[in-house]
Amino acid sequence: MNDELxxxxxxxxxxxxxxxxxxxxxxxxxxQVGLCKKRAGLPVLDAAREAQVLATRxxxxxxxxxQADARAFFAELMRLSRLEQQRVLARTGEDARVAYQGLPGxxxxxxxxxxxxxxxxTLPCTRFEDVFRAVADGQAAWGVLPLENxxxxxxxxxxxxxxxxxxxxxxxxxxPVAHCLxxxxxxxxxxxxxxxxxxxxxxxxxxxxxxxxxxxxxxxLNTAVAAQAVAQAGDPAVVAIAGRLAAAxxxxxxxxxxxxxxxxxxxxxxxxxxxxxPDAHGDKATITFTLxxxxxxxxxxxAAFVALGxxxxxxxxxxxxxxxxxxxxxxxxxxxxxxxxxxxxxxxLQEDCLDCRLLGxxxxxxxxxxx
Numbered sequence: 476m477n478d479e480l481x482x483x484x485x486x487x488x489x490x491x492x493x494x495x496x497x498x499x500x501x502x503x504x505x506x507q508v509g510l511c512k513k514r515a516g517l518p519v520l521d522a523a524r525e526a527q528v529l530a531t532r533x534x535x536x537x538x539x540x541x542q543a544d545a546r547a548f549f550a551e552l553m554r555l556s557r558l559e560q561q562r563v564l565a566r567t568g569e570d571a572r573v574a575y576q577g578l579p580g581x582x583x584x585x586x587x588x589x590x591x592x593x594x595x596x597t598l599p600c601t602r603f604e605d606v607f608r609a610v611a612d613g614q615a616a617w618g619v620l621p622l623e624n625x626x627x628x629x630x631x632x633x634x635x636x637x638x639x640x641x642x643x644x645x646x647x648x649x650x651p652v653a654h655c656l657x658x659x660x661x662x663x664x665x666x667x668x669x670x671x672x673x674x675x676x677x678x679x680x681x682x683x684x685x686x687x688x689x690x691x692x693x694x695x696l697n698t699a700v701a702a703q704a705v706a707q708a709g710d711p712a713v714v715a716i717a718g719r720l721a722a723a724x725x726x727x728x729x730x731x732x733x734x735x736x737x738x739x740x741x742x743x744x745x746x747x748x749x750x751x752x753p754d755a756h757g758d759k760a761t762i763t764f765t766l767x768x769x770x771x772x773x774x775x776x777x778a779a780f781v782a783l784g785x786x787x788x789x790x791x792x793x794x795x796x797x798x799x800x801x802x803x804x805x806x807x808x809x810x811x812x813x814x815x816x817x818x819x820x821x822x823x824l825q826e827d828c829l830d831c832r833l834l835g836x837x838x839x840x841x842x843x844x845x846x
Contacts, residue, residue, distance in 0.1 A: 502559050509560030519560045519613035525553055557613035558749050574598040574606045574615035577697030580724035582650055586744035587619040589648045603632050607640040610749050618747045626737040627678040634793050638803050644761050644835030646746035654680050654716050654735045657702055657727040662711035669693055671701035672716035680716055683734040702727060757838035759809045764824055764831035772827040779823040785810040812836050
């Protein structure tokens, strides 16, 4: 080997050793920052300070061609520091928050409490993506999101966001959906001209709504958003489709109960975190992958699950933005899920996949369905 190259590599090795030590010191400081923020009641993310710090750090690099890369380097370093602070908050219990989409009273709110306990602090978010961002930025320890409904099917937006964000599934819960028609006190069915709800709410109550074709359907971001809007409007002609929790929270009357089309209707919610659960256990796993363009690649990928004694309970495919006729697959599997078996599975999938990632290993809600 060229002596000069060998000397340069030795210098890089020595420098990497120094960087590793500095990284450990920075993470230790991040832990202390997290404890200080806990005592002061401050959020993990301070967006204004982070933007200022990134600008000053990039300016420390005098070579113009490297400044953008330096900014990206420090942005990633600060993201890891936020995650470390969030781990500190999660370990200290009461300060760990769970984010959900919607307002208090939404089914997402009920799912958050079911996943994390009634005493857990919650963080309402406007959009599904805001939930992922809250987890990724360290504003919340967990996010709770609906993935599928037993009568209306998949929530495509959440699947797409799972592919975009680097979050992990650490749990799930099934929440019974008992939709009610809610109106302001004194409202009657004969008064109704407009009904508000989430699009899934309309889908899940389509037979009831078909009996009232003259009602205008106005979609909202969430069932609780619809209930809040009806309460604020105070108009007996405007009603909402939401749950009893929303009725109680916003002071609305139940004009018709259990109007969902199918009895036993429920929504499966997942709990996501910014990093895998170090104590992960359970009988269910979710894997995402994209396939090579080769004959039989999907068959071989799915056969790997079966060969390892896993029961495939769900397969979802989602188109990849900007790539015509390209799909990302999401597979739920149940069965014995020890770490060794998952390692074998991921190694087998590598043979036919362009990329694959274990999104999480966790207990199946209601128990696994494998023999």
